[in-house]
Amino acid sequence: MSSKRNDSKRTTLLHTGNNFEYTTIDLDQEGEAKTVTLEGKPEEALQNLVANHSLSEDVETAISASDTLMMVLQLPATEAAEIQGMLELQAEEISPFPPEATLMAWEALQSFGRQTQVLMALCSRKPLDKLHDLYAKVGTVPSRVDIDVLGWLELIKKDHLSDTEDGLVFLLQGNQSYAVAWHQGHPCLIRSLVGAREFSQETLEEELMMLLLALESSFPEANAKKVQVWHDGELPAWAKEPLEEWDIQVEKLDTLPPLTQGLALRGRRADSLDISPKEWREEKQRNATRKRTIQRTSLIVGGWLILMVGFLGWSVYRQSGLRSVEKLNTANTQAVTDVENLSMRVRSLTQFTDRSSSALENLLTLATAAPGSGSIVIEDYRYEKAEGITLSGSTSGDVQPFYQFLERLSAGESLRVTSYDLKESRQGFSFQAEAVWAWIEAENEETSP
């Protein structure tokens, strides 16, 4: 049984003779399949196909029915595990291949009450190992391996055999020929015919009788009177003659859609036969895990790189921005120094025209700020036009007049008291105070925000 498949597109690829043929179908939609045929050495053609055609990641393929032994069995079970166990026992008994080199696959055809009709296929590892080697060259492992005859039957069933019909189908493809007994929509016997194209009339009749016998032994109610002959190349001579009691219908295989389409349609069903070894699935799973790991690692490393490069880039961008601002600042230094000097000169010269901070005005400010009745005496006063004033003096008795004096001095617009010192003396308090021009403090605030 094949594993459940979730991806929406699937390519079925088949190597027949010198040709490669593939069909990609959308698993969710009906529609025309695309088929391309390539010629050349299998390895080169496959590499070319993978390189130039949009194949799905999962590839299915098929082996020739001539490499397999197929039989239809009726088993007293409906559980897949039970059926598997029964078929493994059966395979051990009837397999013509060594047990360690035998591959077995099956698919349920139909159920009757507690019985299930299954199609079992046995195969040697050898043809599958060849397939594995071929696909390994393009770095893939087929996700499912079907059997070519089943693909043809899928196509014939679709348009030429109804589900209520019984009949016999002859498939003559190249030097391979198969006979299939058909009962109500399902094959009940599939066997290889050796030299079918050269059958005599008698041999053909014998084959037909055997097939009919096999069909009727499994399904006594079967009533097969119709023989469909599907062939490529020349039509065998026996098919040209009418056959007593049999209705022979001759069709060319190339009137059917490509074989890969039939196989692809089978691949849509989750329970279709898959004869690929279990190790392939494990290998595929390992490959998928490795790929996922590499992708995730790449994603993480890529994301990390983007983050780091982005961060470093941003940092470089910021540094370059800083450099450009610093460059502008440096370029302006001389001009700014000139303006600063100019401003200083203007301020200095303003004293000659604007007398608001002149010595006279300042003395008047002090006189206004000093409390009356001689409670505060200024003993030493120093006025500097560029700095401010320094003064010292004394109070008689109470210290309050000094604070009142300072408060009034600071309340004015021209001066800001920066420090003072007060000491108690015999007559009262002696003090010392320093004040700067208000414009000096304003400038200092501007230059150090």
Place this chain on the structure above:
Amino acid sequence: MIKLQPRELKLALITGGVLVVALSYTILRNQIRNLGELNRKELSAKVERLRQTQLLTQRPELIEKLESIKGQLPRHPEDQDLKSEFAQQVQSLANQSGLRLTGLTPDPESYFEDLQLYQSAVRCSWSGSSKSLISFLHLLNQQGAVADIRELRLRNRSGMSNTLSGTFVLDFVYSRIPASEVKLEIDTSPESADTTPAS
């Protein structure tokens, strides 16, 4: 190509992850530290830029103001020695206000090339009452943009307002013009160009 077992692959990935984290930590730690420094420098540079821009935009206004002030300053002939004249002016003002000048020293003349202005200073020591000092300063102010007190020192040792003493430095700022222009100004002005502000 070496084929790794899943366990080896896992170990390799964990090792790689640890290396990537360590590398990221090292790079990011240094970068974040640098970025902090960068932020500070950037802020400082931007503030400086703003200050410079503001200063530079003030330039035309400052030049205009300077020209206006220069227009108000007195002008003297190019070759005239002004030391004795300034001393006389100070003495005259002191006499008018009742301030006693106990010392008077003129400083050498300085020239400000960028402004094309001259500056002379007179250092004086004085004594007198507060009334005479105020009167002196008042008379000085009334002279207009002729002179200005740069430094004033006042001592009141006795605590009485009529026995003050001290020093002052008086600055004179002016421009000099050729003698021919001075003559022209005398012809067009009723007062002498030596002591009168031009505007």
